[in-house]
Structures are given as structure tokens and as C-alpha cells.
Amino acid sequence: MILFDVHAHMDFPVFADDLDVVLCDCGEEGVTVIVANGVNPESNRKTVALAKKYSLIKPALGYYPTHVWEDGLEAVRKELFWIERQRPVALGEIGLDYKECETESQKEMQRIIFKEFIALGKRLRVPLIIHSRKAEADVLAILEEEEAEKVILHCFMGKKKLVERARDLGYSFSIPVSVTKLDQLQWLVRHVPLRQLLTETDAPYLGPVRGERNTPANVRRSVERIASLVEMTVEDVANQLFMNYQRLF
Numbered sequence: 001m002i003l004f005d006v007h008a009h010m011d012f013p014v015f016a017d018d019l020d021v022v023l024c025d026c027g028e029e030g031v032t033v034i035v036a037n038g039v040n041p042e043s044n045r046k047t048v049a050l051a052k053k054y055s056l057i058k059p060a061l062g063y064y065p066t067h068v069w070e071d072g073l074e075a076v077r078k079e080l081f082w083i084e085r086q087r088p089v090a091l092g093e094i095g096l097d098y099k100e101c102e103t104e105s106q107k108e109m110q111r112i113i114f115k116e117f118i119a120l121g122k123r124l125r126v127p128l129i130i131h132s133r134k135a136e137a138d139v140l141a142i143l144e145e146e147e148a149e150k151v152i153l154h155c156f157m158g159k160k161k162l163v164e165r166a167r168d169l170g171y172s173f174s175i176p177v178s179v180t181k182l183d184q185l186q187w188l189v190r191h192v193p194l195r196q197l198l199t200e201t202d203a204p205y206l207g208p209v210r211g212e213r214n215t216p217a218n219v220r221r222s223v224e225r226i227a228s229l230v231e232m233t234v235e236d237v238a239n240q241l242f243m244n245y246q247r248l249f
């Protein structure tokens with residue numbers, strides 16, 4: 001069975017001591033691809049270095065939305081210029097996060113950069129791996145307006161209406177391990193065609209056990225849960241999901 005994870009953070013310090021062991025476990029579980037997502041300049045460089053060292057890791061490069069207004073437009077644009085020359089397999093982690101925003105200008109800065117990443121995605125013809133928190137409606141409006149291509153909504157927790165809108169626009173959803181527990185994600189799996197689903201972990205976050213480090217090996221749990229939700233065999237679901245991955249990347 002071929003498994004994959006389109007959204008993990010393998011450069012984070014919590015993996016620094018035993019990354020070889022973690023990746024070995026992933027391989028044994030059947031994970032063949034981990035798309036590691038960078039979140040800022042330092043994290044992007046580490047992610048590129050990891051991808052050079054480990055064949056399992058593919059680099060997605062981006063700028064985490066809250067870092068965008070912390071670092072300012074000039075710094076982010078400099079990074080965009082660098083990212084374009086790296087030829088990443090995807091752009092991520094990018095998107096909008098209004099949770100911590102106190103001013104309208106912080107939100108506006110995120111929207112400006114989000115649009116620039118969408119344009120870059122078209123130039124590079126790579127998928128966009130998108131974070132959205134307390135900003136789901138704006139994320140979808142901008143993606144539609146900018147005619148974004150190859151959209152992957154990571155851990156999308158928007159309202160049912162927004163899920164349906166994204167589904168009808170043909171966007172893909174990457175499903176985290178919490179699908180084993182959360183009704184909202186289980187509803188999503190049942191209401192979006194299987195060909196628009198992918199698997200992710202957001203490792204080291206969003207683990208099956210609260211407070212414990214998550215790893216890409218846990219995608220197996222999601223595939224099993226998805227299979228029971230759509231009433232198909234685990235093997236058939238894994239194959240379909242991997243075809244989805246190949247179509248996008």
C-alpha cells in the first residue's frame with residue numbers, strides 16, 4: 001500500500017534528534033512521499049536541505065501567514081524571489097490566518113502576499129498548500145478571483161457551505177489524522193468526491209494523542225478511517241488517493 005503526506009514540518013526542532021528513525025518508521029508503514037512545508041526563510045532553507053538529504057522528503061516552500069505581517073512585505077517578497085528559483089514541488093505553507101490579527105492592515109498584508117503566491121504557483125505550475133483559520137471565506141474568494149490552479153486546502157475547518165463551494169470549484173482537501181475523531185472532517189469526507197481528497201498530518205502537530213508528537217507514519221490511520229467512511233477497501237482508497245497526489249504534483 002502506497003501512502004503519502006502532503007503537509008508536514010520535518011524541519012522543526014522536535015525532529016532534529018531522531019529524524020532518521022522517524023523516516024525509517026514512515027517507510028515501514030508504506031509512506032513513500034512526505035511533502036515537507038517551510039514556514040519562513042530559515043525553515044524553507046532547512047526544508048530544501050532535508051529534501052537533498054532524504055529521498056522521502058519533497059520540498060514545499062512558503063511563508064506562514066502570521067509570519068507575513070510580523071516580518072513585513074519587503075522581507076516576504078525577497079523570500080518569494082528566492083523560492084521561485086528553488087523549483088519547489090509545491091508552495092506551502094501559505095494562506096490566511098486572522099485568528100491573531102488585531103488590525104485590518106495585518107489582514108490586508110496577508111491577502112496581498114497570498115495573491116502573489118497564487119501567481120507564483122501558476123508560473124511554476126505547482127500546487128498551493130493552503131492554511132486558513134478564521135479566514136476561510138476570504139481564502140476561497142481570493143482563490144476564485146485569482147483563478148488559482150492546483151489548490152489544496154490543508155485541514156480545512158470552514159463551514160459546510162464553504163466546503164461545498166470549494167468542492168464545486170474543484171479544489172482538493174488534505175485530510176489530517178483528526179478525521180478519526182472529528183465529525184466535521186468525517187462529514188467532509190462523505191460530501192467531497194474521493195478524487196478531491198489527499199492525506200496529511202501537519203506533523204509534529206495535530207497528532208492522534210494530544211500533546212504527543214505526530215509523524216507522517218500516522219497517515220495510515222486516516223486512510224483506514226476514510227475507507228470506512230466511503231465504504232471501500234483500505235487498499236482501493238489508498239490507490240485512489242495516491243492517483244490524486246500524482247495528478248496534482
Ligand SMILES: [Zn+2]
Nearest residue numbers: 007037093202
Ligand atoms: Zn502546517
